[in-house]
Amino acid sequence: MSYIPHTEAERQQMLAAIGVTTIEDLFEAVPATHRFPKLTLPAPMSEMDVMTEMAALADANEHAGDFALFRGAGAYHHFIPSAVNHILLRGEFYTAYTPYQPEVSQGTLQATYEYQSMMCALTGMDAANASHYDGATSLAEAVTVALEAGRGKRKKIILSHAINPQYREVVRTYHQGGDVKVVGDRGQASIPDLIDMLDENTAMLAVSYPNFFGQIDDFNELAEKVHEAGALLVMVVNNPVALGLLKSPGELGADIVVGEGQPLGVPLSFGGPYLGFFAVREKYVRKIAGRIIGETTDIDGKRAFVMTLRPREQDIRRDKATSNICTNQGLMAIATAVYLSLMGKNGLRKVAELNYHKAHYAAQQIQHLDGYSVNMERPFFNEFMVTCPAPVSRVNEALIAQGFIGGYDLSADYPHLKDTMLLCVTEMNSRAEIDALVDVLQEVE
Amino acid sequence: MKTATIEATTNQYDGLEPLIYELSAAGRIGVNLPEPDVPLSDLPADLLRDDLNLPEVSENEVVRHFVRLSQFNHAIDTGFYPLGSCTMKYNPKINEDAARLTGFAHLHPLTDVEGAQGALALMYQLQEWLAEISGFAGVSLTPAAGAQGEFAGILMIRKYHVDRGDTQRTKILVPDSAHGTNPATVTMAGMQVIELPSDKEGNVDLEALREACAGEKAASIAGMMITVPSTLGLFDRNILPIVQTVHDAGGLMYMDGANMNALMGVVKPGELGFDVMHYNLHKTFSTPHGGGGPGSGVIGVAQRLMDYRPGPIVDIIEEAAGDHDAPLYGWTQPPKTIGRLKAFHGNYGMHVRAYAYIRVYGGTGLNDVTRHAVLNANYLRARLKDHYKLPYPRICGHEFVMEGRFADSDVRALDISKRLMDYGIHPPTNYFPLIVPEALLIEPTETETKQTLDRFVDVMISIAGEARENPDILHDAPHNTPVRRLDEVKAAKQLVLCCAPLMKQVD
Numbered sequence: 001m002s003y004i005p006h007t008e009a010e011r012q013q014m015l016a017a018i019g020v021t022t023i024e025d026l027f028e029a030v031p032a033t034h035r036f037p038k039l040t041l042p043a044p045m046s047e048m049d050v051m052t053e054m055a056a057l058a059d060a061n062e063h064a065g066d067f068a069l070f071r072g073a074g075a076y077h078h079f080i081p082s083a084v085n086h087i088l089l090r091g092e093f094y095t096a097y098t099p100y101q102p103e104v105s106q107g108t109l110q111a112t113y114e115y116q117s118m119m120c121a122l123t124g125m126d127a128a129n130a131s132h133y134d135g136a137t138s139l140a141e142a143v144t145v146a147l148e149a150g151r152g153k154r155k156k157i158i159l160s161h162a163i164n165p166q167y168r169e170v171v172r173t174y175h176q177g178g179d180v181k182v183v184g185d186r187g188q189a190s191i192p193d194l195i196d197m198l199d200e201n202t203a204m205l206a207v208s209y210p211n212f213f214g215q216i217d218d219f220n221e222l223a224e225k226v227h228e229a230g231a232l233l234v235m236v237v238n239n240p241v242a243l244g245l246l247k248s249p250g251e252l253g254a255d256i257v258v259g260e261g262q263p264l265g266v267p268l269s270f271g272g273p274y275l276g277f278f279a280v281r282e283k284y285v286r287k288i289a290g291r292i293i294g295e296t297t298d299i300d301g302k303r304a305f306v307m308t309l310r311p312r313e314q315d316i317r318r319d320k321a322t323s324n325i326c327t328n329q330g331l332m333a334i335a336t337a338v339y340l341s342l343m344g345k346n347g348l349r350k351v352a353e354l355n356y357h358k359a360h361y362a363a364q365q366i367q368h369l370d371g372y373s374v375n376m377e378r379p380f381f382n383e384f385m386v387t388c389p390a391p392v393s394r395v396n397e398a399l400i401a402q403g404f405i406g407g408y409d410l411s412a413d414y415p416h417l418k419d420t421m422l423l424c425v426t427e428m429n430s431r432a433e434i435d436a437l438v439d440v441l442q443e444v445e
Numbered sequence: 446m447k448t449a450t451i452e453a454t455t456n457q458y459d460g461l462e463p464l465i466y467e468l469s470a471a472g473r474i475g476v477n478l479p480e481p482d483v484p485l486s487d488l489p490a491d492l493l494r495d496d497l498n499l500p501e502v503s504e505n506e507v508v509r510h511f512v513r514l515s516q517f518n519h520a521i522d523t524g525f526y527p528l529g530s531c532t533m534k535y536n537p538k539i540n541e542d543a544a545r546l547t548g549f550a551h552l553h554p555l556t557d558v559e560g561a562q563g564a565l566a567l568m569y570q571l572q573e574w575l576a577e578i579s580g581f582a583g584v585s586l587t588p589a590a591g592a593q594g595e596f597a598g599i600l601m602i603r604k605y606h607v608d609r610g611d612t613q614r615t616k617i618l619v620p621d622s623a624h625g626t627n628p629a630t631v632t633m634a635g636m637q638v639i640e641l642p643s644d645k646e647g648n649v650d651l652e653a654l655r656e657a658c659a660g661e662k663a664a665s666i667a668g669m670m671i672t673v674p675s676t677l678g679l680f681d682r683n684i685l686p687i688v689q690t691v692h693d694a695g696g697l698m699y700m701d702g703a704n705m706n707a708l709m710g711v712v713k714p715g716e717l718g719f720d721v722m723h724y725n726l727h728k729t730f731s732t733p734h735g736g737g738g739p740g741s742g743v744i745g746v747a748q749r750l751m752d753y754r755p756g757p758i759v760d761i762i763e764e765a766a767g768d769h770d771a772p773l774y775g776w777t778q779p780p781k782t783i784g785r786l787k788a789f790h791g792n793y794g795m796h797v798r799a800y801a802y803i804r805v806y807g808g809t810g811l812n813d814v815t816r817h818a819v820l821n822a823n824y825l826r827a828r829l830k831d832h833y834k835l836p837y838p839r840i841c842g843h844e845f846v847m848e849g850r851f852a853d854s855d856v857r858a859l860d861i862s863k864r865l866m867d868y869g870i871h872p873p874t875n876y877f878p879l880i881v882p883e884a885l886l887i888e889p890t891e892t893e894t895k896q897t898l899d900r901f902v903d904v905m906i907s908i909a910g911e912a913r914e915n916p917d918i919l920h921d922a923p924h925n926t927p928v929r930r931l932d933e934v935k936a937a938k939q940l941v942l943c944c945a946p947l948m949k950q951v952d
Binding site for chain 2: 003004005006010011013014015017018019020023025026027028029030031034035036037038039040041042043044045047050051053054055056057058059060061062063064065069071073074075077079081083085086087089090091092093094095096097098099101102103104105106107108110111112113114116117118120121122126127128130131133134135136137164166167169170172173174176177178216243244245246247248251260267268269270271272273274275285291292293294295296297298299300301302303304306308309310313314315316317318319320321322323324325326327328329330331332334337338340341342343344345346347348349350351353354356357358360361364379396400405408427430431434
């Protein structure tokens with residue numbers, strides 16, 4: 001086997017050096033009753049045959065290479081410049097370990113520091129960590145920070161129902177062992193309704209920006225009220241491409257900004273690996289989990305980078321750590337750093353505007369169709385709610401037959417949104433595709 | 446130091462490589478984007494930002510910048526990486542190509558199941574294989590990393606007891622040699638750690654374990670977390686009595702599977718009596734470490750925890766109709782699930798890579814992986830045992846621990862680690878496990894040649910000589926790396942975490 005390089009002669013020399021006769025002798029401490037079980041697995045396969053099999057599995061999927069994709073709902077099909085993948089394929093990046101040894105890890109460290117810098121710029125925060133698993137776990141870890149900031153006395157967490165339903169589930173999973181009370185998201189509470197829930201027991205209030213429905217809520221007075229109550233304002237960024245255009249969460253008064261970084265240079269990949277970004281105001285930086293890269297100098301005075309504030313982490317603090325996070329999504333953070341470097345301030349703005357214009361064009365076309373209505377109550381970015389003349393599953397069946405992957409059916413998570421789909425339009429959707437989609441929708445009975 | 450002339454090896458910046466912001470010039474564009482092909486809509490003026498402080502760099506400069514940065518890294522693809530407990534084995538290139546197939550890379554996670562049958566079939570097959578290798582009733586592919594797998598496992602143990610009305614079971618036993626993630630996980634799940642000592646052989650102190658589970662104390666034991674082979678690289682000879690003792694007390698057994706590279710085809714944790722364990726696909730199954738992630742922390746569980754798994758799980762929701770038809774795969778949620786761990790269903794790109802890896806090796810091949818990983822580790826141990834102190838002088842698993850100190854020198858494990866860099870070798874894990882003074886934890890993996898191992902031995906012997914004859918060369922090491930030892934105190938004190946001050950300067 002090509003990945004195991006030993007020759008028979010070498011094996012014998014090595015066994016002799018160890019002082020045993022066979023490799024089996026090395027496993028004598030394993031209980032004999034359970035030693036060397038049979039593995040019922042397929043026979044080995046050549047690289048050629050494996051690739052053929054996997055290509056067939058890949059081809060059996062309805063993917064954005066073959067279909068016009070109009071679905072988002074937490075994962076977005078955006079343009080990724082070729083240079084991003086070429087950098088990710090550098091073995092020096094992707095086959096390196098966590099940069100615990102900074103003298104031989106400056107590549108990962110500086111690239112990650114640049115990622116942190118760009119996420120600060122995008123969110124309007126002072127510091128960002130080197131990533132969490134995804135947007136959902138970032139939010140769950142923000143809850144931990146808010147509980148810490150409330151010195152363990154404030155136990156109430158207010159969540160908007162317009163935060164991605166999966167993120168809210170993850171918050172509940174993460175905190176099932178504590179005495180945290182998660183409120184606000186079971187009905188259809190508006191932002192003023194959420195403000196009314198604030199009290200002296202509230203650790204944080206979280207809203208989504210843009211929200212899960214693609215809309216930009218009215219945050220007027222929100223930060224002021226949250227801070228008056230002594231709580232933290234957490235903003236969940238559903239799609240950070242929007243921040244190329246929209247005011248930063250920092251400008252809106254957020255204390256912690258979390259979200260899904262996937263739209264910034266990471267492919268859909270059936271749900272992962274993505275990356276959760278996590279940015280905070282300076283006063284909370286010592287309370288956050290995960291790796292943080294800081295600038296310093298080496299003994300010759302040369303600028304260099306290193307993992308810092310290490311005593312917060314599990315390998316040092318053990319059972320006193322607030323999170324067990326170790327492995328993060330480091331390579332995806334580098335993808336995002338390369339993506340944002342290529343886009344730059346003008347490119348990201350342009351991508352965001354393309355999304356905005358195309359989504360609004362599609363919304364206007366659909367609004368004119370008989371039986372359809374588009375929710376225009378709030379400004380939206382690149383997703384919007386469409387109420388259909390038939391169940392969403394039926395509409396999507398008609399669409400898939402014509403080569404379109406339609407919107408996300410909102411009725412499962414939000415029973416009041418019957419026959420309502422969340423449609424997403426990105427820079428990847430051409431006008432011709434949008435027009436053709438509208439034509440098919442027109443035909444649905 | 447600034448000099449008037451520009452030398453070939455220096456730049457005008459303070460560091461190795463300018464920051465991407467230092468390469469920026471207002472108005473420069475790094476990407477070629479299309480113009481809108483739809484009529485423009487009015488932008489919501491009161492919602493727009495004024496400025497966005499991202500760098501403005503050409504594509505060529507972006508590529509050069511990140512390629513140059515990459516060259517300051519040590520990586521598996523550039524050299525030997527004997528980093529204990531991390532399993533830095535070769536990452537086959539087919540894995541990367543497979544994960545980038547359009548049908549996987551551009552597949553939306555919320556695709557209707559009928560349109561994702563290829564992706565789901567792969568996950569289903571991987572679930573079956575990983576259950577077989579570990580001897581468990583079933584697995585969940587959703588955890589994003591080993592630590593998240595641990596968290597899931599401990600939450601499952603907690604919920605199992607709570608559902609049985611055993612709410613007083615809140616204590617988890619953890620050996621003192623454990624990974625830091627183990628005790629941190631217990632706290633995160635709202636439970637408490639009881640630390641257990643190790644005996645002279647590196648096994649769990651069985652007497653201490655029996656004492657911790659004795660009498661009335663048994664009723665508070667929720668379970669135990671243990672790494673097999675241990676973080677010292679040793680198979681615990683008492684593993685069966687340990688499992689028995691905890692089960693007798695009513696607790697459940699969690700196995701930290703970070704070291705599964707020592708166990709494939711050697712023993713199945715499920716058959717030893719474990720109730721739940723996590724794999725690290727980025728260790729055992731060659732998915733890349735990515736400079737710190739992404740990983741994948743798939744968990745395997747025994748029958749009594751099947752209903753508690755974090756979902757979604759891939760299952761056959763409609764059997765194949767005839768001989769040639771494929772079944773219909775779909776999502777299921779176990780009835781008593783601890784809940785969702787992350788959005789969607791795990792780090793799918795890592796599932797694809799692990800699938801490719803298992804497919805290439807097959808069952809016999811995976812056993813060969815383990816056999817050679819253990820052979821390589823024992824070869825290094827045997828060849829170094831006269832030059833460094835081995836606190837546990839016995840046959841090891843896939844890794845072993847030495848003391849990086851000498852009676853007649855003030856050199857420490859840190860100095861030895863830094864000196865190895867001068868020879869182009871990544872240091873072993875140092876100062877872990879915590880119970881060994883000046884620990885150096887060495888894991889060569891199966892993909893290294895005898896030549897590489899022999900050179901490592903020669904270098905280590907040479908360093909042991911330097912420690913006595915010329916210790917300063919070790920204290921001052923590394924000498925040949927892109928940067929030298931860093932001022933970590935300054936990093937924590939001045940706390941410069943982003944280029945913000947610089948950005949203001951540029952403005």
